[in-house]
C-alpha cells in the first residue's frame with residue numbers, strides 16, 4: 624500500500640458504496656479494504672502521531688490481502704464466504720487466542736469495530752458547528768465504540784493523539800472535498816452507505832456468534 628498516494632474522500636465513499644453487493648446481502652472484501660486504504664492515507668496526512676494506528680490498520684489490511692491472493696482466495700472474496708469457509712474449516716479462535724489469532728473473521732471484526740467509530744464520528748462531523756472541536760468529536764465517538772475493546776494504555780495513547788487533531792476548518796481542507804457545504808453534502812451522502820455496511824456486518828457476525836472473538 625502506498626501511503627504517498629493522494630487521499631480522495633470521494634474514492635473512499637465509492638469503495639464503501641461498491642463493496643455492498645447482491646442487494647446489500649454481502650460485502651466484497653477487496654472493495655472494503657480499498658475503502659480502509661483510502662482512510663489510512665487520509666489519517667497519514669494528519670501527522671505521524673497517528674502512525675501507531677495506521678501501522679496496525681495496514682498490518683490487518685495486508686493480512687487480508689494475503690488471504691485474498693492465496694490458494695483459498697476465492698473463499699475470501701466476500702464476508703459471507705469468508706465466515707462460512709473459516710468456520711467450517713475450524714480456522715477461527717472462537718473462545719481463546721489459540722492457533723488462529725489472525726483469522727479473517729477476527730481481522731474484519733477489528734476493522735468493523737473501527738467502522739463503528741467512523742460511523743459515529745462522521746455523524747458528529749455532519750452535525751458539527753464552526754466551533755466544534757474535531758478532537759472532541761473523535762474522542763466522544765471513540766469512547767462510545769472502540770475504546771470498549773482496548774486496554775488502558777491504548778485508550779490513553781489514542782486519546783492523546785486526538786489532541787493533535789486540527790481545527791474543523793483545517794480538517795475540512797485536508798478532506799479536500801471543497802466548501803464546507805460540499806463537505807456536509809458528501810457526509811450526508813455517505814451516511815446511508817456507512818450504515819448499510821455496518822448493519823450488514825453486525826448482523827452477519829451476530830448470526831454466527833462472532834461479535835466477541837478473543
Ligand SMILES: CCCCCCCC/C=C\CCCCCCCC(=O)N[C@@H](COP(=O)(O)O)[C@H](O)/C=C/CCCCCCCCCCCCC
Pocket residue numbers: 632662663665666669673675676677679680733734737740741761769777781798
Ligand atoms: C472524512 C473521514 C475522516 C475519518 C478518518 C478516519 C481515518 C481512520 C483510518 C484508519 C483507522 C485505523 C485504526 C487502527 C486499527 C485499530 C484496530 C484495533 O482496534 N486494533 C487493536 C486490536 O488489534 P489486535 O492487537 O488485537 O490485533 C490494537 O491493539 C490497537 C492498535 C492501535 C490503534 C487503536 C486506535 C484506533 C483509533 C481509531 C480512530 C481513528 C482516528 C483517526 C483520526 C482522524
